[in-house]
Amino acid sequence: MASADVVTMDKIVALCKRRGFVFPASEIYGGIANTYDYGHYGVLLKNNVKAEWWRAMLQDRDDVVALDSAIIQHPRVWESSGHLAGFSDPLVQCLGECKKRWRLDHLQEAAVERGEDPSLVRCPQCGGELSEPRDFNLMFKTQIGTVADTGSTVYLRPETAQGIFVDFKQVLAVSRKKPPFGIAQIGKSFRNEITPGNFIFRTLEFEQMEMEFFVPPAESQTWHEHWMKARFDWYTDLGVREDHLRLRPHEQDELSHYSSGTSDVEYLFPIGWSELEGIAHRGDYDLSAHQQGSGEKLEYFDPQTRERYLPHVIEPAAGCDRATLAFLVDAYDEEELEGGDVRTVLRLHPRLAPVKVAVLPLVKKDGQPELAREIRDSLRRVGQTEYDEGGSVGKRYRRQDEVGTPWCVTVDHQTLEDRTVTVRDRDTLEQERVAIDDLPALIAGRLAQPWRSPKA
Incomplete structure (x- = not known):
């Protein structure tokens, strides 16, 4: 289950x-x-x-x-394949107020799931009676050339x-x-x-x-x-x-x-x-x-x-x-944090995540932005990276959680002293200090590892 x-x-x-x-x-x-x-x-x-x-x-x-x-x-491709003659759905139209069109097979399937007689379906929007079904070809027509005639239909x-x-x-x-x-x-x-x-x-x-x-x-x-x-x-x-x-x-x-x-x-x-x-x-x-x-x-x-x-x-x-x-859908999750706050996070497989690493300077001064951009550039070949300096670091973490970024690298005052950064994991929220020079190999290694959803 x-x-x-x-x-x-x-x-x-x-x-x-x-x-x-x-x-x-x-x-x-x-x-x-x-x-x-x-x-x-x-x-x-x-x-x-x-x-x-x-x-x-x-x-x-x-x-x-x-x-x-x-x-x-x-056009003969679709003739030979059977699409011109048979690629159609049964179309019915509401004869009541809304006049909407529906696929009869979808209405009948829904009726069966509800335990109702599929031969007695009515319009699900206004309850009106439905027309007799007719075939509706699903292919879009267009014309090639300068004159729209029968021979130019594709x-x-x-x-x-x-x-x-x-x-x-x-x-x-x-x-x-x-x-x-x-x-x-x-x-x-x-x-x-x-x-x-x-x-x-x-x-x-x-x-x-x-x-x-x-x-x-x-x-x-x-x-x-x-x-x-x-x-x-x-x-x-x-x-x-x-x-x-x-x-x-x-x-x-x-x-x-x-x-x-x-x-x-x-x-x-x-x-x-x-x-x-x-x-x-x-x-x-x-x-x-x-x-x-x-x-x-x-x-x-x-x-x-x-x-x-x-x-x-x-x-x-x-x-x-x-x-x-x-x-x-499978990645979407909500997690209650201390204090009752709720974190929305996309727990995507790291190889699928739109951004692999976000690099965040703790403050927009003291050389942190410049060093953060340098780190971002060093990680470009490992995967899609993003530099983010807008708002508090907590809000930036939340933004990255919502787009599924697996790792955030934070540049802080200690970085300027010993060239180490904090690497935050999206799923566990664990943080570790890592040398800047070790980052490309670390992220590449993590991307290559098997991954299982924490939701499993």
Whole structure:
């Protein structure tokens, strides 16, 4: 069972806006439904999430190569993949006062959870009757060229995977790889969601971290099991509490048309268990579809066995924004200090923390600021650093706690005498005196150590 938690989505949203992690886009014009901008700390955190994904896919392996495919693909890509015909959600509209549109499947799922008859759902906002459902394609259309006509219609990609499949032959030819091997990419995708919501969990534009692993058909089940474990372990290795994670196999009626088996890595958000990542066994559906649609042979020829085959595909597909949100939620903590004061702290894995070290002069005089900046500069190559001299040192500690900075280095009067500083640990609040010259090695060593959340 998951342990009790103080975090709520309202607290996460408030912290993200207060500290500049994430805030509504075009807010001075009233914003637009579920589009968000990432501020300084949000960019650093999200980049660290992506860097750890690349580390797991490329740096720690020899059987995956990188790709960055175009957002706008030839329209026939989406025809062959089935997105034009089948990438849709059941849309209903309230016939009562509010006239809002809803995804019927979401309303029915919520009714089942409440123990109600899903065939009798009504508008959750005003209680009005709902229209008959109709299919709503989730892809955004746009035009290329100077004249908007039928021949110029293209689409913003709803997933990054198809760019990998249509580049399979080219990558295979130049990468000197053979199945089993993977092609990985991170990139923006766009979906015209009917009911976006829950902060950055579901948005109109989002970033995906997807890898397609091409395998001999006889090895596909073994590799599916391998990637389910590898992807679950990625989250726990980065500090997510294991009792807040689960690997849930899809029921038969949940499976996508291309999948013979999919399991989701789910996290226990304040909104309930929700998907972070799917690991799907796609078979040869995609390569077969694009081979037929393009007329290009996409088979692999094994020179040793003289066998020609379409590889099967195992796809771990993660949402970067959802992963970032899960790391934020899992890290959020409140701690009561002496005197009844409450400290808000993000207990992020140090490798994910936006800032690794903050350097704070105790006072803004006597040469302390100059020496603090010198120390900051010496630590830049170890990780992202920050210099902070505004307000009392206690308030500066609190600011750094709220953005998840694991270590604060304080320069004081003793520093000027013996070139030692105080290093404060975010999680334990312990402080130790360390020689300035030893700081880079100390911080680098701590970043390399395994880490477990104090909340676990």
